[in-house]
Amino acid sequence: MIREVISDTRLRMKKTIDDFSQELVGIRTGKATVHLLDGVKVDYYGVPTPVNQVATIHAPDASTITLQPFDASQIKIIEKAIMASGLGFNPNNDGRVIRVPVPALTEDRRKEMAKQVGKIAEDHRNALRQIRRDANDQLKKLEKSKEISEDQEYTALDEVQKIIDEFIKQIDELAKAKEQDILQG
Secondary structure, eight states, rough: HHHHHHHHHHHHHHHHHHHHHHHHSSOOOOOGGGGTTTOOEETTTTEEEEEGGEEEEEEETTEEEEEESSSSGHHHHHHHHHHHOOOOOOOOEOOOEEEEEEOOOOOOHHHHHHHHHHHHHHHHHHHHHHHHHHHHHHHHHHTTTTTOOOOHHHHHHHHHHHHHHHHHHHHHHHHHHHHHHHHHH
């Protein structure tokens, strides 16, 4: 039973780290990457669809993203979705390919983005703490119902703490690397 709680806790925390990494990918660093458009959804015949499912996306250089729609009739809709995304991009097209210039970030915008990384990191640390709280509650219930001994409970609680320490360290390292990437440009 303890193994199940520990295993479930580790799995849930791993998913939190994966989600954090995914969110970091979508934050601009001043360089063009295809992942900048990961959060953009296109109204594809009435169905909100990720832009990477309606177009081939490339980043030919550090300041441009290009999209080649699979269906040329969707070019205007894709352009509108990018403009409406809140990323601050102003795409243009030649009838076949959409070019999205990625402007360099200003110093103020870089600091703002670094703060955003810090906020996202803290949200994910809180999620990890909630997972720890859930695991600790489960262990205390097991001890209370005499399914495990008090010593086993303390050992398991200690193991849960070591797990959260490990995952919080990962979040801190990922956040620090992303902040440096943003601030250095």
